[in-house]
Amino acid sequence: xxxxxxxxxxxxxxxxxxxxxxxxxxxxGPMAVFKIAQLLDIDxxxxxxxLNWLLYAGIVEFExxxxxxxxxxxxxxxxxxxxxxxxxxxxxxxxx
Numbered sequence: 001x002x003x004x005x006x007x008x009x010x011x012x013x014x015x016x017x018x019x020x021x022x023x024x025x026x027x028x029g030p031m032a033v034f035k036i037a038q039l040l041d042i043d044x045x046x047x048x049x050x051l052n053w054l055l056y057a058g059i060v061e062f063e064x065x066x067x068x069x070x071x072x073x074x075x076x077x078x079x080x081x082x083x084x085x086x087x088x089x090x091x092x093x094x095x096x
Contacts, residue, residue, distance in 0.1 A: 018042060019050050020088055023073070026060060027089055030072035057081055 021040055025031055033051065037044040051071055054060040058078045062071045077085065 018046065019054065020092070022047070022050055022054065023059070023085055023088055024092055026071060026073045030070045032065075032068045032070050034068070036071075059085060 018040060022036055025036055025039060033044055033047050036051075037047045040047070051060060051062075054071075055062065059074060059081045060071045061074045062069050064070075073085065
């Protein structure tokens with residue numbers, strides 16, 4: 001069960017390296033850890049660490065598909081997390 005983080009805690013976590021990039025990728029659709037690592041050109045262990053934080057924050061969920069773990073943004077994420085994610089996606093969309 002995810003822990004509901006405050007908006008400040010959520011933004012603090014979003015400031016961690018690569019978390020925002022992972023959210024942007026997952027906003028496009030579900031994705032395996034190895035694919036995220038490949039697209040961001042970072043180690044799978046770092047991706048897993050960041051995804052664990054996002055899971056703890058209630059932002060993502062996962063399912064096992066054979067030997068792969070597939071992550072996606074939760075549709076029912078807690079309100080503070082949803083606010084933070086929406087803000088990140090809005091800012092990154094506006095930057096284009």
